[in-house]
Amino acid sequence: MENGKRTKDAAVGSEGLRRRVLQRAGVSIAALAILGCSANVRTGEPGTRLLGANASVGKGTVSSYAEFAQDGAPKAIGIVFQARALEGLPTKRSDGHHCFDHDKDGKFDLDKECFGSHEWVIPLPSEVARRSEIAFKWVGLNWNSHGHIPPGVYDLPHFDVHFYIEPIEKIYAIQPGPCGPENVNCDQFRLATRPLPSNFMHADFTNVNAVAPAMGNHLVDLTSPEFKGQKFTQTWIYGVYDGRVTFYEEMLTLQYMLSRPAACFALKSPPAVGIRGYYPTQHCVRYLPQSNEYTVSMENFVLREASAPAVPRIER
Numbered sequence: 001m002e003n004g005k006r007t008k009d010a011a012v013g014s015e016g017l018r019r020r021v022l023q024r025a026g027v028s029i030a031a032l033a034i035l036g037c038s039a040n041v042r043t044g045e046p047g048t049r050l051l052g053a054n055a056s057v058g059k060g061t062v063s064s065y066a067e068f069a070q071d072g073a074p075k076a077i078g079i080v081f082q083a084r085a086l087e088g089l090p091t092k093r094s095d096g097h098h099c100f101d102h103d104k105d106g107k108f109d110l111d112k113e114c115f116g117s118h119e120w121v122i123p124l125p126s127e128v129a130r131r132s133e134i135a136f137k138w139v140g141l142n143w144n145s146h147g148h149i150p151p152g153v154y155d156l157p158h159f160d161v162h163f164y165i166e167p168i169e170k171i172y173a174i175q176p177g178p179c180g181p182e183n184v185n186c187d188q189f190r191l192a193t194r195p196l197p198s199n200f201m202h203a204d205f206t207n208v209n210a211v212a213p214a215m216g217n218h219l220v221d222l223t224s225p226e227f228k229g230q231k232f233t234q235t236w237i238y239g240v241y242d243g244r245v246t247f248y249e250e251m252l253t254l255q256y257m258l259s260r261p262a263a264c265f266a267l268k269s270p271p272a273v274g275i276r277g278y279y280p281t282q283h284c285v286r287y288l289p290q291s292n293e294y295t296v297s298m299e300n301f302v303l304r305e306a307s308a309p310a311v312p313r314i315e316r
């Protein structure tokens with residue numbers, strides 16, 4: 001975890017920054033021209049990129065970023081991977097975080113008793129994190145060299161990009177333990193799988209008890225192609241805990257990123273939100289050829305007012 005540092009981009013003078021912004025605007029127009037796939041929504045035109053914290057990933061750097069419209073509304077909130085961040089990624093299953101001594105032999109088996117992922121915490125730019133009407137505050141990036149459950153669906157090498165609403169201390173309080181398919185503390189497993197108010201979740205997302213330590217429960221879209229026999233490329237997940245939506249998540253394979261996509265997808269938004277603020281209506285993955293970078297972002301934000309919770313939906 002490497003917080004608080006800024007990348008070289010942030011260190012260049014305003015003239016250099018302006019040039020880079022103009023370069024990126026040119027790139028986006030080129031990307032638009034080659035898009036044209038009917039399944040995708042238009043990619044939009046990136047504006048001025050404000051960088052947040054960064055982490056060393058692979059042989060490169062991953063930084064959080066945000067772009068704002070002139071009226072102060074967010075246009076994009078995401079992370080940007082230097083191409084070298086996709087090289088030399090760890091091949092071990094776990095980085096040794098979130099271990100639980102299941103067999104009580106006094107030691108942790110890295111493969112069987114530690115959470116199967118490599119994790120980095122990347123706070124979002126202060127321009128995002130300090131805004132009361134933006135619920136997203138920090139990014140949890142995970143690299144899953146062996147993928148994760150369910151087998152045959154998400155067992156390909158992939159990244160999880162969590163955009164967290166829930167404060168970090170509450171997320172990191174979710175402990176490993178003996179309960180559920182991803183081994184969490186049993187009391188917290190029960191809290192994590194509490195049903196949400198029905199109006200706070202899109203009807204396609206289902207609880208499959210995928211409660212992970214230092215994350216929470218993951219609701220999956222069972223209508224997505226990877227649950228219909230197609231190979232997993234990228235998908236959308238909602239995180240929940242104790243009847244609250246706690247994170248928005250893009251999940252995408254290394255292979256998909258390396259295919260150099262330039263694509264946005266309509267986000268299946270919940271009918272209502274419990275916290276007033278700007279929420280994305282699209283999620284995007286782009287390769288930017290000029291800077292040799294990849295972005296994973298939430299975009300086309302709309303301001304939503306808070307609604308009262310409806311009666312909890314029935315989980316079967």
Ligand SMILES: [Cu+2]
Pocket residue numbers: 160162212215218
């Ligand atoms: Cu997760």
